[in-house]
Amino acid sequence: MKLASIHIYPVKSTAGHQVHEAEVQPWGLADDRRYLITDERGELLTARQEPRLLACVAQVDGGSLTLTGPHAAPLRVTPTAAMSTVAVGRTPVELTDCGDDAADWLSGLVGRPLRLKWLDDPTRRPVNPEYGRPDDRVSLADGYPLLLTSSASLALLNDWIVETALERGEEAPQPLPMHRFRPNVVIDGVDTPFAEDEWKRVRIGAVDFRVSKRCDRCVLTTIDTSTYTKGKEPIRTLSRHRRWDGKVWFGINLIPDVPGRIAQGDSVTIL
Incomplete structure (x- = not known):
């Protein structure tokens, strides 16, 4: 058996892309699902509710995130110092806001007020203890690395x-x-x-x-x-x-x- 392909999704519930190789970190592949999108109530929003999010392509280059979509010019994202708590699955997670420019870009894509959040510290979120060890961690994937x-x-x-x-x-x-x-x-x-x-x-x-x-x-x-x-x-x-x-x-x-x-x-x- 062989590894046929590797895929990462820098922003949860947006389009992914294929890479030739990847660094495996304790919480998942490097650059995979370190960002997510929240709605006007500050709650996690996914493509389950807004399929148009899949039109967004996110690329990480040198630690910087760029968003590309059909509705606007590409945007280079700059996180701010503002923090908020977002429920990801069963776990409340402290995330960093990515600023008004990113919010406006995503809101324009979907047609409702949205914000982009960043998990600056991927050690914050534990894996479900029923299926993992106490020190297992996961980024912003649904449940596992x-x-x-x-x-x-x-x-x-x-x-x-x-x-x-x-x-x-x-x-x-x-x-x-x-x-x-x-x-x-x-x-x-x-x-x-x-x-x-x-x-x-x-x-x-x-x-x-x-x-x-x-x-x-x-x-x-x-x-x-x-x-x-x-x-x-x-x-x-x-x-x-x-x-x-x-x-x-x-x-x-x-x-x-x-x-x-x-x-x-x-x-x-x-x-």
Whole structure:
């Protein structure tokens, strides 16, 4: 097995991009999900509520964040000294505001008042203790430092989606791309689809990871990133084949044991 691709999402719930290599930090890949967006009430806003956020592309260069979108010129972000507390999942987290220019840029993209916040100290947010150790930390991802998916699992899911459509008298859809699932690492060469469900530990290159849990999926996976509209797939088909405990599942969450670097093409070993 090998590492087929690496993906980071500098601003939570905006478009991600692929990188050839990445530094693995205790709380996730370097530059991954260190920023998030809040609404007019100061609460976390994601593409689940505002799919248009996926039109924003965020790039980190030398520690500086630049936002690019279809509605305005690119903006280089400058955090301020102002702090506020935002609930991220079950955890209140102290975040730094990124100023009025960033707020105006994002508000113009979506059409409502928004603000951009930065996690200046990624050691602030613990992992859910039910699935991690007391000293495990996570940046602003939904719950865990990394998400792993496999090409074999997506291929089978796409076959299932075609079967579902044909059974319902619908036209066979185009295959769903992997970016719908927003993984950090994608693995090629897995012999059996969804074999990753049973993995406990995995080594990518020279970096070892613990599998914290399987990943339950939400409506974000149903958003077409070219039209920003919601459909029925993959949730409809996952509900037929991959539903238990009241949720649907695709991918696994990882926690790194130690920092290191990973690169596209690295070997992947199940420990």
